Amino acid sequence: MKNKYRILKIAVTVIILGLLLSFSLKRFSGQKITDNKISVKMNEKTPVYFIDEKDIREIVKKENPSGKVGDLNIPTLEKKINSLPAVDSANVYLNLNGKLYLDIKQRVPVFRLNKDGKDFYVDEKGTEFPISKTYSHPCMLVTGNVKPDEYQKLAELVEKIDKDDFSKKFFIGISKSKDDYNLLTSDGNYKVEIGDLDNIEFKVKGLKTFVEKYLVFQDPQKYSMVSVKYQNQIVTTLNPYFKENDSILKAGNMELAKAPALAAVKKPDILPKSAETKKTKTPSAKPKEKAKPKTTVKPKETKKTEKKPATTKPKAKVKIE
Secondary structure: OHHHHHHHHHHHHHHHHHHHHHHHHHHHHOOEOOHHHEEEEEOOOOOOOOOOHHHHHHHHHHHOOOOEOOOOOHHHHHHHHHOOOOEEEEEEEEOOOOOEEEEEEEOOEEEEEEEOOEEEEEEOOOOEEEOOOOOOOOOEEEEOOOOHHHHHHHHHHHHHHHHOHHHHHHEEEEEEEOOEEEEEEOOOOOEEEEEOOOOHHHHHHHHHHHHHHOHHHOOOOOEEEEEOOOOOOOEEEEOOOOHHHHHHHHHHHHHHHHHHHHHHHHHHHHOOOOHHHHHHOHHHHHHHHHHHHHHHHHHHHHHHHHHHHHHHHHHHHHHHO
C-alpha cells in the first residue's frame, strides 16, 4: 500500500508540474520580446569590441521577426551567434518571466599575422579570425610564413612578452625568415634572432639579462643583430654602417688578411722536395745552396785520385834505380 501511495504521489506531482509549465508557456508565448527584456552580457576578461550589444540585438530581431516568445527558436539563435568569427562561445536562454539572456565571449587576439599579403588575428587557442573594419585591437604584429601548427607556441611567446614590462616595451614585433624567428626592437635597428620556438622561456630570460647588464650601456646603432638561437651563448653582429665600428672591422679584416699570407709562407717548408716548388718559389733557393757543397765533394774525390798516381810515380823511380 505504501509503494502504491508513493507512485501515485509522484505521478500527481509530475502532472502538476507539466500543467504549470504548459500554462507558463501559453502565458509567455504570446508576449513580445521587447528591448528591455533582452540582456546581453560580454564575458571576456580583456575588453574587445569586434561586436557590441547593438549587433546582437539586431541578430535577435532577424531570427525572430514577430518578436514573440513562442516564435523564438533558441538553439538556432545560439548557433547563429556562435558562427560569428569573433565569437568564441555563446549561451542563450529564456527565464520563466520571458526575459532573454545572451552570454557571449569574444575571441581576444594574441597577435596579428601578415601572411601572403593578408592580415588576420590569432587567439590563444591558435584560431584564425578576420580583422574588423570598425575596430583594431592593439597586439603584437607578426610577419612571415608562419605555419598553423606553430600558432599556439607563438601565442605563448607573445603572452610571455606581454606579461613582462621590460619585454613589452622593448619588443614591438616578430618576423619569420625561412625557419628562424626574429624579434624586432623599439631601440636601435638591430633584430634579435631566436631561431625556433623551443626553450622560449630560457632564451627570453637570457636575452633580458644581456640587455639589462650590457646592451643598455651601448649605442643602439652598434649592432645589426643579436642571436640567442645557440645554446648557452649570445652572438652579436656589428653594424657595418656605424662609424665607431670602423676600427674594429678594419682590425678584423687585417687579421683575416694575415691568415692566407701565413699559410703561403708555411707551404714551402712543408713541400721542399717537389721540383715545381723549387722552380716557382724563392725560398727553395736555400736548399740549392746546400746542394752545391755536395757537388764539391766530387772534386775532392778527384784530388784523392790525383794523389794516388803521384805516389805510384816515385815507386817506379825506385825500381829504375
